[in-house]
Amino acid sequence: MTLRAAGRTDRGRVRPHNEDSLLVDPKRAVAAVADGMGGHAAGEVASRLAVEALDETLTEAPRDADAVPELLRRAVAEANRRIAETIREHPEYHGMGTTLVAAVWAGDRLFVAHVGDSRAYLIRDGRIRQLTTDHSFVNELVRLGMISREQAARDPRRNVVTRALGSGPVVVPDVIEERILPGDTILLCSDGLSSMLDDARILETVRRAQGDLERGCADLIAAANEAGGEDNVTVVLASPAPQAPPPADAAETGPITEGA
Numbered sequence: 001m002t003l004r005a006a007g008r009t010d011r012g013r014v015r016p017h018n019e020d021s022l023l024v025d026p027k028r029a030v031a032a033v034a035d036g037m038g039g040h041a042a043g044e045v046a047s048r049l050a051v052e053a054l055d056e057t058l059t060e061a062p063r064d065a066d067a068v069p070e071l072l073r074r075a076v077a078e079a080n081r082r083i084a085e086t087i088r089e090h091p092e093y094h095g096m097g098t099t100l101v102a103a104v105w106a107g108d109r110l111f112v113a114h115v116g117d118s119r120a121y122l123i124r125d126g127r128i129r130q131l132t133t134d135h136s137f138v139n140e141l142v143r144l145g146m147i148s149r150e151q152a153a154r155d156p157r158r159n160v161v162t163r164a165l166g167s168g169p170v171v172v173p174d175v176i177e178e179r180i181l182p183g184d185t186i187l188l189c190s191d192g193l194s195s196m197l198d199d200a201r202i203l204e205t206v207r208r209a210q211g212d213l214e215r216g217c218a219d220l221i222a223a224a225n226e227a228g229g230e231d232n233v234t235v236v237l238a239s240p241a242p243q244a245p246p247p248a249d250a251a252e253t254g255p256i257t258e259g260a
Contacts, residue, residue, distance in 0.1 A: 001180075003029050003105055005238035006213035009258050010221045012192055013229030019043030020190050020234040021098075021259025023051040028061045029105035030054070031236045033118050034259070035190040037164070038096030046083050046098035046166055048259035053079035054102050055257060065106035069175045072102060072113035076165070076173045083166040097166030100173070101132060101188050105240065110180045113173040116161045119194055121202070122178060123185040128203040131176060135163035158195065159231075185213075185239045189220075192233030196224040206237065213237040 007024040011017060019036035021044075034050040036043030057075035062068050079100065087093050099116025112120045117134040133139065137160040138152040152158060165171055180186075185206060193202070197220070205223050209216035216237045224233045 001029075001105065001107055002026075002241045003238055004213055004241055005031055005236065006217050007031065007033075007234070007236040007256050007258070008214075008217040008221055009234040010225065010232065012232050013225055015232055017041070017044065018232045019047055020192070020232040021047035021051045022234050022236060022256065023055055023102075024236055024238075024256040025055075026238070028058060030058050030103070031186075031188055031238055032100060032102040033188045033190055033234050033236055034098045034100045035116065035118050035192070035232070035234070036096065036098040037161075038093065038166075042093040042096030043098065044259065045086060045093060046096040049082045049086060050079040050098045050100045050165055051257060051259060053082055054100075058104065062104060062106040065109045065111075068104050068106050068109075068111045069113075069177070072104060072111060072175055073173060075102065076100065076113055076115065076171065080165045080171045084169065087166065097164040099161060099190070100165055103186060103188060103238070105180065105238075108180050108240075110178045110186065111175060112178070113175045115171055115173045116164050117159075117191050117194075119187075119189055119191070121187040121189070121199075123187060123203060123206055124181065124183070126203075126207070128199050130199070131178060133174065134161075135174075136161050153195075153198075159191065180240055182240065185237060188236040188238075190232060190234040192229075192231035193220060193224050193235055195231060196227040196229070196233070211239070213239065
């Protein structure tokens with residue numbers, strides 16, 4: 001299966017610097033988004049360490065799909081170890097951490113590991129579905145029936161995550177598997193997108209790009225900024241193309257790694 005993919009990150013309109021990082025490598029069939037936190041540039045460090053750990057752990061396209069979940073868990077553990085080690089060596093970074101959503105394609109199987117509230121979506125047949133479940137305070141309230149999803153979207157605590165790399169000696173990701181069909185598009189994003197645009201707006205923006213993944217990424221970021229741009233925003237779009245060569249876009253480039 002040939003994978004086309006593109007990614008982009010932006011500071012947004014409010015934050016003084018960008019604490020997000022991303023990884024996009026179609027040849028290895030891997031992509032990731034990390035949203036750092038901690039202030040004083042520490043968030044930038046944490047998110048960069050996370051995508052670097054993933055980049056260096058998943059060194060080639062997977063040959064055995066059944067081995068991918070454990071590879072992803074190892075990559076997350078290595079990212080957490082590097083962040084903890086950096087905090088020990090640099091006390092000024094105490095309190096830094098990062099979310100992570102990472103995707104690996106193996107044939108027609110997609111594996112997603114995530115920690116925090118960065119998301120993965122599946123766009124199929126004109127519909128959008130969130131694959132990940134936010135590790136966040138307000139999502140826990142929704143799960144318990146204490147508030148509605150509409151209330152959660154406006155709650156001032158909506159940015160509080162309940163799981164993050166750097167938060168403890170052991171951080172366990174959720175790992176999910178999804179069968180991928182021709183024509184599917186996967187979106188990975190930081191909450192700078194999902195907190196600014198609802199699912200319907202995200203879907204419509206991707207649809208208007210008509211399969212141009214670079215344009216889709218640019219349009220999503222522009223829409224998030226037009227809606228207020230209250231946070232850094234990072235997006236990755238990826239789509240399998242099993243029966244045709246990829247067009248001359250990001251699918252033919254080398255890996256994209258962005259971050260501090």
